[in-house]
Amino acid sequence: MNQPVTKDMLLRQVDGLRDLARRARRLSDSVTAEEDRRRLGRYVQELDERASVLEREAVDAKTGQFATIAQRPAP
Numbered sequence: 672m673n674q675p676v677t678k679d680m681l682l683r684q685v686d687g688l689r690d691l692a693r694r695a696r697r698l699s700d701s702v703t704a705e706e707d708r709r710r711l712g713r714y715v716q717e718l719d720e721r722a723s724v725l726e727r728e729a730v731d732a733k734t735g736q737f738a739t740i741a742q743r744p745a746p
Contacts, residue, residue, distance in 0.1 A: 681729040688722035 692715045699711035 678729045678732050681725050681732075685722045685726045685729070688718045688725070692718035692722065 695711050695715045695718065699708050699715065702708050702711060
């Protein structure tokens, strides 16, 4: 079922992504394997980038409800 997307929903997603990025950043400081540290660094970067995109979408939205969430295909 498609659900309307609101600014509030986007901003909550942004907060969640930034929280995950903070946790992964802290975790990468305690990981000893270089490969794992690099992987976590990439993950942090992806999370921050996605959060920035969603934040821009929320700022650009002119109304509280502006789109519908499309179903993502299964991986």
